[in-house]
Amino acid sequence: MKYFKDDRSSVIKFIIFCVICSRVAMLLLYIAIFKNYSITDFINHVSQWDVKWYENIVNAIVHNDYMGYSHVDGDIYEHAVWAFFPLYSITIAPFYYFLSPFMSIYQVGMMLNVVYFSLAMYIGHKYIMLTRNDIKRSYIYIFLMSFGPWNMYFFVMYTESLFLLLLTLCFYYLKKKNYILMGVFGALLSATRNVGVLFVFVVLFDTIKNFIEKNQNKQDRSAFSLMGEYLKEVIDNYKLVLGTCMVPMGLFSYIAFLEHELGDGLAFVHVQAGWSRVSGIKSFIINIKEAAWNVFPPDILVTAFFVAIVFVIVLIKDKRYEEAVFPGIILIVAGMSSFMSIPRFMLGSFTVCLAFVDQLSKMSTLKKLVIGFFLIIFSITIYRAYLLGNTVLF
């Protein structure tokens, strides 16, 4: 009997099964810990931390007073919302506007996140079939993303689900060489989170890799000659040029908006001071030294950082340079500030998860089951810590 069927209907059914079961599991675990059977209480409880920021932004949009709501309740937070890019909240606002008599803002956000995440899994499946042509990896990817550690970030009102969907679409259409659609989703990606603009480097590495593969027998040519030929090939591809130019549109639209409203286009950077965040090369070196030398045993966040580096190296070893560059740059950028949120950044970077699935797929069924079992246990531990407000793991 064929367990991993590769027809569309079977994949969709599996996605729906995994998404629903994992979300129900989160509810059941909440009930088991708190002995509270109220679904409303569950939703309010898991909607913490950055969810409050997005709640404020959605309310600002619904009340058509985005900058007026820059004043956040001083009892909870003391600084403005500008660090949080607006696209995710913009997608929630119209649904909340019409559904608010029936549903809370958290419920609307979680409902949309389920849709975004499910779509992300389906596009991820299509990408895996396009690049790996292995239906088993597809099923493993869907299962691990649904039930794996830190999976609650794809359920609660965070940007992770939308960002993962848009990033997966960008990768998929890049590989399909549909550069205009890649640009459209890239623009939406950079309007969801500032790191989305880094996708231009993925395009760069993909074009270089394709060029090198095509010209492997031209090793007698000079580097300058090949570089000139590469530039000509890229520029001649007018759809590639336009698609790549579209990717930063989301980021620059937000900068232009902040410039118009505040006179400070980089307010989303300056506002970071409100979290006492310092960043830079010096900060990066200090963080690495602290993680690799001063702290032993390393905490979860540091461990996640180094595990992510390993999988980036694995992607490079497998010559998937265009897949390695996105998480690689995010690790460097994040490392310049702090290791907080590294796990969810890496899960949302898509290709690190693919690297893990690639390695897992090479193992025997028994090893897969053992690793899968321990990942589920770890996932329950992380989720329980989240419910109990343990900030060390995030």
Next chain:
Amino acid sequence: MKTLNYVLSIIMVAVYLIIFVKAFDTSRANDIYEAYYIDKTIESIPYGVNLERKK
């Protein structure tokens, strides 16, 4: 179609450069912050806390 693509690309990049250069000029920010808040400047509000419109 090809020409249109190139023209759009060049316009986009030009717009990005203009927006990027303007973003480093925060002189107008002080005026706007003052309109919204009483007496803080962009340097003293690193995070634009409690913006309230002047009545």
